[in-house]
Amino acid sequence: MVLEVKRLSRIFDNQNGVKNVSFYANEGETIGLIGKSGSGKSTILRTIAGLDKDYNGDIVIAGDKINGPHPEVGVVFQEARLFPWLTVLENVTFTLKGDPKGNNELAKKLLKQVGLSGAENLYVKELSGGMAQRVSIARAVAAKPGLLLMDEPFSALDAFTKMQLQDLMLDIWQEEKVTTVIVTHDIDEALYLCDRIILLSGKPGEVEREFVIDEPRPRDRASEELASMKKKILQTLQIEAVRV
Template sequence: MIATLQINDVSKTFNNENEKVHVLDNINLSVKNGDFLSVIGPSGCGKSTLLKLIAGLDLDYEGNIVVGSQEVNGPSKERGFIFQEHRLFPWLTVEKNIAGNLSLKDSDTRKKVDDLISLVNLKGFEKAYPRQLSGGMSQRVAIARALLRNPEILLLDEPFGALDAFTRSHLQEALIDIWGKNKTTMVLVTHDIDEAIFLSSRVIVMDAKPGRIKANVTIDLPYPRRRTSKSFQEFRTVILNHLDHKAEDAEDWSI
């Protein structure tokens, strides 16, 4: 498969007033077309920073990042970004939030928006405003909005972190369904070990201070996955071991 994302020798340093903070160190990573990659690691390991570099939101780093055939030199419609907060426009309806600056009077846009509303299971809520939606529904709108322009890669920065456990589990299943139907390459940053295993074809485990790739774990479990299965628990143990956490000492992790 063609690599949708190629990260080559990427390092990142923040210059604070009194010191330099080395956040990322020599990151090398290749993500194939249609892959679902999760990045997990302790706080401060540079997970979200790496996602912002891929998105082109920060260009002050060493090395280079290529998406498709183009080196990243700024934000692009080829890279959709989902934040932890949905960031919908409160004065726009669901369908208009998804359409953004595109006109719903255009037949092609209208069809794409309608198809995406069906894809994220929001039929009947086209005319609803964000204040009328639950947190999980709002995140579905955000996902649909990011998919409208058919990005080569969808970047997700802990998109379910602020949701209750039931809604988070429901949206994880919805995201797998969207990924299975759309085959968009996805890169997810998460603190949740179970979420990473449940969703991903591959999990990157990072070390902190500075952030380095510690392990690259292929999750070769068939979909749909059961969190209670023996094989699922074995992958959880593998990742915890890479994180240098014993299972009984894992309070800092969502497991």
Template sequence: MSVLDIQSLTKDFGPQTVLQGLNLHVAEGEFVSLLGPSGSGKSTVFHLIGGLLQPNHGTIYLDGENINGQTGSISYMPQSPSLFPWRTIIENVILGAELFGKPDKEKAKQMLQRAGLGDYIDAYPAELSGGMRQRAAFVRSLLSPQSFICLDEPFSALDEFTRVDMQKWLLSIWEEERPSVLFVTHNIEEAIFLSDRILVLSEKPANVMEEINVTFDRPRSEDVMLTNDFIAMKKQIYQTLRGE
């Protein structure tokens, strides 16, 4: 299990400051969502954690190690599944482990079975629906040797019903594996349904303007979205984002 600790993170792009003095923490086995308006720097945070960008100031620690500018420390799932079309589904999902010389095809087969993809192990991405490709991409992130996962709006391109199904599936798999997750979204309901904690980002230069503990019992069903407490939390976050 991993612990992420970001301290006083600042990132400039030329004259524009995107993040300023950002602090956040993700504990072992915790599911934390970053919620903010479009363009608030959510994906920039991921690029910094993943070592694709260097911060101007501040430090990113993973399990106590400074990983500023260091690639390969986390497992990352982008908005699109990013599956290689010339590799079969099983070849795609073991890719991350393969890069580190640790592919385990038997475990991959078991995970694909749990993901409802057991009949598609030897299929190619073009033969799968969008939701199925997203499930394969998430299995790949779980099979990667890194124990910290960053999920960057992975369901944003899906229709509403498929999206809810994917959220429920993600929670069912996460409940069993319990990796540490930092999840980026701009969907308030999604953040509440999935998370242990929600960090609400301000407009640029972004900082955490509110931290919300989500106390609904796990495992969660979609029925919780219809409760008064859920609706009240959604309203609270909406007002925070609107600056009310």
């Protein structure tokens, strides 16, 4: 088990946050966290990343109970969060330790994989939103994380770029088999990418239901299985809406 979240609670003054959330991620699995805004999806991710320490419950990564950022964790944020004073290549190698030459080789390889070969020496100001997010993905993958956290990574992008990057993630997973927790409010995205979807509801958010998607990837975005699954998810969300 790469990640285990045990009875995580973190409630803010305005009742946003999460209550008693438990889930786990096995090696190589892709877990999707979905839920309405305010259900604490991003809160969960930030605590796993070790950025927020004010919580109850335990988070165990690769056997260690965390207390701050864990070395095995890589994060792709909603915004690309690149360093504007560095070139694309330097951004990818920025967090890497050890031999700079080897790091550069690795970064070039990854940039090629995310479709940005030739852009190594550009500055951030010269990148479009989609390109910047590709660099940010390359940066996260470059550190060879045992656990990759993605916080609504494609929500700021247009629909076409979004689909491209989702396919890019499928490629990366196929090659690196990295365990991933992805927060999204896009049900289609979760259905397309994830092995399991954890649905949060309420305020503060609790785990409402878990959906397992058995279909092999790459999946057909328009398949009937995904459509029926989407219906179930929508229904679950609907129930909550009636209850409130």
